[in-house]
Amino acid sequence: MMIWTLSPNPKPPKTYSVKKSILNPSIMRRLTTELHLGNIHIEFAMDENDQSGGGDEAGRTTRLSTAQLLNILASGGLRQIFSYSGFTPGPARFGDDEDSDERDDQVYGVLGFGRRGPRRRGPPQYPKVPSDEGMKLMRSGVFGADPTYVDERMARRKSLAERIMWRELGVDVYGLHRSKTRSIAQGLIPGSTPDKIIHYDAKCYSGQFSDDGNFFFSCAQDFKVRMYDTSNPYEWKYYKTVDYPFGSWTITDATLSPDNRFLAYSSLRNLVCLAPTDPADSTDPTVLDLSATPEGRVGRGFSARSGFAVWSVRFSGDGREIVAGTGDHSVIVYDLETRQTVLRVRNHEDDVNAVCFGDRYSPHILYSGSDDSTVRIWDRRSMGDRREAGVFVGHTEGLTYVDSKGDGRYVLSNSKDQSMKLWDLRKMMSTAKFDTLEATSYGTGFDYRFELFPEDYYHPHPHDCSVVTFRGHKVLKTLIRCHFSPPGSTGSRYVYSGSENGKVYVYNLDATLAGTIDVQKVTYHSRPHKRRYAPTAGDEKWKTCVRDASWHPNAPILAATSWNGWGSSTGTCTLHAWNNNSSRDEGDPPIGEGYDSQLNPLPDFQRIAESERWREDEDGWDALGY
Structure with missing residues (x-):
């Protein structure tokens, strides 16, 4: 018999304890990273008097897969049994008692744990499309x-x-x-048909062009960052690969120095690796410890043994500093010359998932986006009270990414409330007004990694100070990123985002859809199934989640990095160019071919993929787009 014990845990969230666990250590490590259960820990134990449960007739231990365990944890029965305080039963989320005051205190998420959401009635109130403010910006000349x-x-x-x-x-x-x-240039939006499909044997988490377009890097879950020479944006050349030697779960982020000489990349640890990009330089990366204070001591709340998760890292415009957002709710500025942390502020109330500099030519203005649903603006010239200069309020769920236009004025953010917002620095909320708000009390508390967002439950934030809101893409499963389109190749006419449904969404500034790039469709069956392995649950289905995308600064080309493949277990980087919606061309090499991570052709992938798609589609070659 399996015994489930749930009890309040004085330790921080996302901690677990195990007794005679029937789960192997790798599964427990994944659960520690993936599940948010509030101040709760779970103990899995076997009844010593029961020799029949938890094993087969031969006495061997039965092990549960992660998918099976998550299905159990997220089951409706457990949602109704446990609630946040004292594990007392509460009303179902969409129960019969519509007018019960207890609904205001109901919490959601996996097992029903999460932030409390207010009572809402009536249909969802989506922002107007096209946006009047966005149309003014389109006519202003600032955006194209x-x-x-x-x-x-x-x-x-x-x-x-x-x-x-x-x-x-x-x-x-x-x-x-x-x-x-x-x-002319701003109308050339890249099409779905890929020039190249670069395959990885691990999920691809991010990929970006350098500011001059001569360099591209991609980060994968195998703790490797691949670099490519893209001086000819249509014909890439493999450059080199660097490793994160002691990573946890995945490489969370990477950033390239302004002179393209160094790459800084992070994992779910307190250490950032700094590696040279020169292919002739094979030295090990320099390790930067972001948990150390200027006095050399380990910061309060840190553990020299376990550290903390660095979710986001960015180079300053002069290349002398990096800014990082961490899992201990802090924003850190690290000086690369002195190898010291020169600033650490911990005003956010949850993980800081994204950071960036506001002006590429100045290190003074910083932006940070957090799971507390706010974007905070920091001015390092006036931080005597260690407070932010202002706050952007408007998202109702946690933020997944923040990007600056680079002009010190406009900021873009992506959120788990399934929206992307454009902000103007002149319209930020003051800290005095922000202190009077309950800024984190407007969310549903849903878990974006395992659940669908309840769109019929959406209501706008009553203190929204954003300029334009963009909706249509899906911010689920992972921290999906968004960006401004570059001024060189688009005139900064668009904003764009990846999506959990396998597409890249390109929006006009008035929130209308300018175009989509369907990565799921054009990569479907682009690699053979490893049939020699026994498939796990969901492994038979091809899934694509575009986590990041990067628009080339000087050419109508976009590179999309994705979780892609059977069961979304592998990754791709797809190269999309403007081709007037053509599905084929007469050039050499042909478009849509598959390559490995070092850009070696994969003819077996192409041949098997074509035969699979032919066999599965009754219309034959129509499935290939011909």
């Missing part, structure tokens, strides 16, 4: 070229050939057609 009044009124859409003709003729270049010339 504005279409002319005549074309807007007549709803004209000129072809690319016609716009190029006017540019080449130079007719009235300072008049009406000047805007046509500026708008």
Whole structure:
């Protein structure tokens, strides 16, 4: 007989204790990382008097897979049995007692644990699309070229050939057609058909181009960062691979120095690795300990043995410092020359999942996004009271990513409330006003890793100070990232995000959808199934989750890094270029071919994938898009 013991745990959340566990250590490590159960620990024990349970007739131990355990933990029965305080039964989430006051205290998530959400009634109140504020920004000239009044009124859409003709003729270049010339590049949104599909044997977590477009790196769950020469953005060359030698779970983030000489990358530890990008330099990476204070002591709340998780790391514009967001709710600035932490603030109320500098030319303004649903603005020139300069309030769930436009004014954030928001620094909320709010009391408490967001339960934050809200993509399973499109190749006309449904969503500034890149569709069956292994639950289904995407700064090319494959157990980096929606071309090599991590062709992958898709689709080659 299996005994389940749940009791209050004085230790921080996400801790577990085990008695005579029937779970192997690797599963317990994964649960420690993946489950948030509040101040609860679970003990798995076997009744010593019961010799029949937990094993087979030969006395061998029966082991549960992670999927089976999560199914048990998330079962409806346990949700109704346990609640947050004292494990007393509470009403079901959508129970019969619609008017019960107890609903205000109901909490959700796996096993029903999470933040408390307020009572809400009525249909969801989604923001207006197109956004009026977004339309003003599109006409301001700050985000790309504005279409002319005549074309807007007549709803004209000129072809690319016609716009190029006017540019080449130079007719009235300072008049009406000047805007046509500026708008040529920004209309070239990459298509779904991939130029290349780079396969990894582990989930791919992030990938970014350098600021000059000559370099690309991708991070995978096998604790490796691969680097590529992209000076010709259409023909990549493999550069080198660096390792995180003592990683935990995965590489969480990476950042490239402004001069492209060094790469800093992190894992779920307090250590950041700093590796040279020179392929001729094979030295081990330098290890930076972000838990040490300027006096050399280990910071309060840290453990020299266990450390803390670094979720996000970014280089400053001058390359002298890095800023990091951590799992102990802190923002850390680390000086690379002195090898010391020069700033550590711990004002957030939950994990800091994303950080960035506000201005690429100045290290003073910092942004941080947290699971407490806020974006906080830090001005290092005025931190005598160690308080933030202001707060962006508007998300109702935790944040997964924060990106700066680089002009010290506009900021973009992605959130588990299934929205992306644009912020203006001039509209931030003051700390005095923020102190009067219950800023974390508006969420449903759902667990984005295992559950679907209850969209019919969405209501806007009553103190939302964002400029534009973008909806349509799915921020589930993992910390999905969002970005501004680059000024060089798009005029900063768009914002874009990955999505759990296998797509990249590209939005206009008015919150309308400019285009999508369907990675799931174009990579489906792009690698053979390892049939020699016994499939686990869900392994037979091809799944794609685009976790990150990067738009080349000088060309209409986008690279999407994804969890991709059978059971979403492997990864890909797909290269998408603007090709006027063509599904094939006459160039060499052909588009859509598969490659390994070092860009060696995989003809077996291509041949088997084509035969699989032919066999499964009754329309034959229509499944390939031909």
